[in-house]
Amino acid sequence: MPSRNGNLSARAAGGYPATRMRRNRQHDWVRRLVAETILTADDLIWPVFVVDGDNERQSVESMPGVNRFSIDLLVDAVGEAHELGIPCVALFPYTDPALKTPDGREAYNPENLVCRALRAVKSAHPDMGVLCDVALDPFNSDGHDGLVDGERILNDETIEILCKQALVQADAGCDIQGPSDMMDGRVGAIRRTLDDAGYEDAIIMAYAAKYASGFYGPFRDAVGSGGALKGDKKTYQMDPANSDEALHEVALDLSEGADMVMVKPGMPYLDIVQRVKSTFAVPTFAYHVSGEYAMLKAAADKGWLDYDKTMMETLMGFKRAGADGVLTYTALDAARLLKNQG
Numbered sequence: 306m307p308s309r310n311g312n313l314s315a316r317a318a319g320g321y322p323a324t325r326m327r328r329n330r331q332h333d334w335v336r337r338l339v340a341e342t343i344l345t346a347d348d349l350i351w352p353v354f355v356v357d358g359d360n361e362r363q364s365v366e367s368m369p370g371v372n373r374f375s376i377d378l379l380v381d382a383v384g385e386a387h388e389l390g391i392p393c394v395a396l397f398p399y400t401d402p403a404l405k406t407p408d409g410r411e412a413y414n415p416e417n418l419v420c421r422a423l424r425a426v427k428s429a430h431p432d433m434g435v436l437c438d439v440a441l442d443p444f445n446s447d448g449h450d451g452l453v454d455g456e457r458i459l460n461d462e463t464i465e466i467l468c469k470q471a472l473v474q475a476d477a478g479c480d481i482q483g484p485s486d487m488m489d490g491r492v493g494a495i496r497r498t499l500d501d502a503g504y505e506d507a508i509i510m511a512y513a514a515k516y517a518s519g520f521y522g523p524f525r526d527a528v529g530s531g532g533a534l535k536g537d538k539k540t541y542q543m544d545p546a547n548s549d550e551a552l553h554e555v556a557l558d559l560s561e562g563a564d565m566v567m568v569k570p571g572m573p574y575l576d577i578v579q580r581v582k583s584t585f586a587v588p589t590f591a592y593h594v595s596g597e598y599a600m601l602k603a604a605a606d607k608g609w610l611d612y613d614k615t616m617m618e619t620l621m622g623f624k625r626a627g628a629d630g631v632l633t634y635t636a637l638d639a640a641r642l643l644k645n646q647g
């Protein structure tokens with residue numbers, strides 16, 4: 306069989322004027338006919354922030370258009386996402402600072418905000434998938450994803466807490482557990498814990514290749530972990546210089562039982578998305594993170610970019626790179642546009 310490159314060069318040899326690339330771009334119908342990548346609402350996961358209270362909607366300053374919802378309004382918002390055909394939401398709690406401790410024990414309180422939100426969302430919208438992070442940063446007074454001992458982030462001690470966190474979330478109805486902490490061995494430990502408790506069908510989406518990124522800043526405002534954070538996350542999140550290492554991380558998480566893997570952030574890491582998808586051929590997701598959203602919004606608010614166009618182009622880019630789906634704060638906006646186009 307001729308190689309893909311062989312085919313391409315054979316075609317290119319014909320060249321202009323016999324070959325005119327613009328023929329297939331002349332009309333909307335032919336552009337649709339030859340389109341290689343399709344984006345639908347099925348490809349979207351909507352991350353939403355939750356806060357305590359009633360009828361509470363707080364805007365997140367560094368993420369224009371994004372809110373923290375109290376559980377009652379969250380249920381309505383998830384209903385809207387459901388109606389738009391979005392298959393899954395990701396819940397992120399803004400934890401009362403008074404509940405944050407160095408040991409992050411609020412993470413495994415079955416009555417914590419995220420568990421209450423899970424129960425409310427799943428009982429109102431049982432057909433909606435719900436993903437929750439497994440990590441300590443919303444609960445930890447140090448703002449880190451793991452337990453802190455002086456300068457060190459403790460690996461194995463953190464995993465014990467993550468397992469307890471995954472269990473209370475599973476009890477509350479969480480469909481997909483998303484370990485986002487980057488501790489070594491946590492996927493295997495969480496898998497065993499869930500299986501031992503009878504949750505063999507609980508899905509794990511591993512934040513497998515998660516980089517130590519400057520693009521998470523607005524998210525940390527949204528969940529209130531930014532102020533608390535001492536230092537950085539470079540001893541557990543990946544170095545943006547590395548690519549082979551991402552494949553190693555993904556291989557380990559898959560061998561430990563991950564059902565889906567994620568690359569994060571998104572736009573600056575599309576090469577990683579492509580390598581992961583082409584190497585492993587497993588469900589691969591990209592997180593279009595808070596800072597990427599903030600960039601689009603800020604430029605659009607100044608009138609420098611067309612939000613709808615650049616957003617849809619961004620999401621298409623993820624799909625073209627090989628992502629099966631995208632976690633994005635633009636999910637509702639994108640789904641509305643897709644619905645109007647369809």
Ligand code: PBG
Binds near residue numbers: 438450525593
């Ligand atoms: C926490 C977590 C982060 C994000 C998702 N889960 C931030 C971090 O690791 O500091 C970032 C999401 C975003 O920026 O949109 N473990």
